[in-house]
Amino acid sequence: MAKFEYDDNENLVNSLRGKVxxxxxxxxxxxxxKPGDSLIELRLSEELGVSRTPIREAIRQLELEGLVHAIPNKGAVVKGVTEQDVEDIFTIRMxxxxxxxxxxxxxxxxxEIKELKEALEFEEFYTIxxxxEQLMKFDSKFHDIIFRASKSNPLMHMLSTFHHYIQSARNNSFHIPGRPDKVFDEHKAIFEAIRKKDADTAEQLTVAHIRNARNSYNEKHHKS
Structure with missing residues (x-):
């Protein structure tokens, strides 16, 4: 694959680094x-069709986020997200x-109310x-619209990051029998509270929704 020149184009560097x-x-x-896997710069460079520069920079960022551990002369080893990380994130999300x-x-x-209603209608359709796969997409969209509607960039960025970090746990929850129906009912109640501008109820229902998600995850995890 064709290589790119990085030093002469800062925007290209940043774009590639972000994508990688x-x-x-x-x-x-x-x-x-998976945890324990090695991230080899040369192999990743060949797989992604980019030079080693954005690979190296991306790995450095992954290390800052605690997802990999760089070992001198050996490269980076995946740490992933621990069970304690998942538990902490659920607690912080609440x-x-x-x-x-x-x-x-x-x-x-x-x-935004119209967008939220539309996402909820799609969620109902795919729940039935x-x-x-589609449920996960519209579940994320439902939450993303609420984050955006909060009009707080720091909050929106923080919560979007948390959702990324427990993506696997969130995906697994939709395979628990009966959970998709409960998620839809909980989302519908949250939507109605937000639509009615009932801030107290919206907050209480959302906290309960996250608590239920955590309990479902823990129940499934302890069984497996």
Whole structure:
């Protein structure tokens, strides 16, 4: 594959570095790369069709986020997300995602209410069809719209990152019998509270929703 010149084009460097980082992070978080796997710069360079520069920079960023551990003269080894990480993220989400719903109820626009309603309708459709792949897509969209409606960039960025980090746990929850129906019911109740500008109820329902997601994950994990 053709290589790119990086030193002469800072935008190209940043763009490639971001794409490589996002791809590698996604592959780690979804389990394609498992804890203990090595990330070899040369092999990744050949697989992704880029030079080793953005690979090296992406791996450095992954190390800063605690997803890999760089070993001198040996490269980077995947650490992944631990069970304690998942538990911590669920706990943090209960504290701040409720706040996102509260602010969304206070600040949401009519256009965003329409978007949220549409995402919920698609979620209902794919729940009935039991299409897990589409359900995950619209589950994420539902939450993303609420984050955006909160009108808080720091909160939106933080929660989007957390959702990435427990993507595997979230995906697995949709395979638990009966959980997709409960998720839809919980989302519907949250939507109604936000639509009615009932900030207290929106926050309480969201905290309960995250708690239920955590309990479902723990129950499934302990059984397996």
């Amino acid at each position: 980082f996002n791809q590698l992070r996604s592959q780690i978080l979804t389990g394609i790369y 504290r701040i995602e409720g706040l996102a719903s509260r602010w969304a109820a206070e600040k949401i626009t009519e256009e 069809k039991n299409d897990v």
